[in-house]
Amino acid sequence: MERTIFFLMLLTVVGAFSQTADCNCCSEAQQAFDFWVGEWIVTNADGTPAGKNSIVKEENGCVLRENWTSEKSGFTGTSLNFYNAPEKQWEQLWIDNTGNHLKLIGNRVDNRMVMTSVELKRPDGQKYRNRITWTLNKDGSVRQLWEVLKGDEVTSVAFDGLYKKVLE
Numbered sequence: 001m002e003r004t005i006f007f008l009m010l011l012t013v014v015g016a017f018s019q020t021a022d023c024n025c026c027s028e029a030q031q032a033f034d035f036w037v038g039e040w041i042v043t044n045a046d047g048t049p050a051g052k053n054s055i056v057k058e059e060n061g062c063v064l065r066e067n068w069t070s071e072k073s074g075f076t077g078t079s080l081n082f083y084n085a086p087e088k089q090w091e092q093l094w095i096d097n098t099g100n101h102l103k104l105i106g107n108r109v110d111n112r113m114v115m116t117s118v119e120l121k122r123p124d125g126q127k128y129r130n131r132i133t134w135t136l137n138k139d140g141s142v143r144q145l146w147e148v149l150k151g152d153e154v155t156s157v158a159f160d161g162l163y164k165k166v167l168e
Helices: 002-021
Strands: 038-044 049-058 063-070 075-085 088-098 103-111 112-116 129-136 142-149 153-165
Touching: 049 153, 088 112, 103 129
Parallel strands: none
Antiparallel strands: 038 049, 038 153, 049 063, 063 075, 075 088, 088 103, 103 112, 112 129, 129 142, 142 153
């Protein structure tokens, strides 16, 4: 009888572990940016074409990989996005084919993912930060607003785009 109880307990523990192991990134926080997953046509704020973007989940759902192709000939980029559970924040590393990169951290607030860079310095010595906000709209589209900040003040908008899903 004791062996039977021990065996049943062992099966329960192994079953629970295997369910967790199959879904290491299934918490609400780790799925907070899933609204960005998809194949997208992106337009600028004035409605002109900006490019195409493909966002897919990889590494058993633990990473969102972005693959951007600009309407401007020859400009591409990719980003890796993941939830850093120990730090309780989302992180993005963007790298493009010109050699530029950008690191961002942040979290979802309501229907928005907001990520900000550390303070950077321009060649003229001026300090600034980048803040990118992805807003999930009621119609399923996503607005991406990239603002340049000096302190907490917005000094310019680097990009304002609207993502609409490609119809299959």
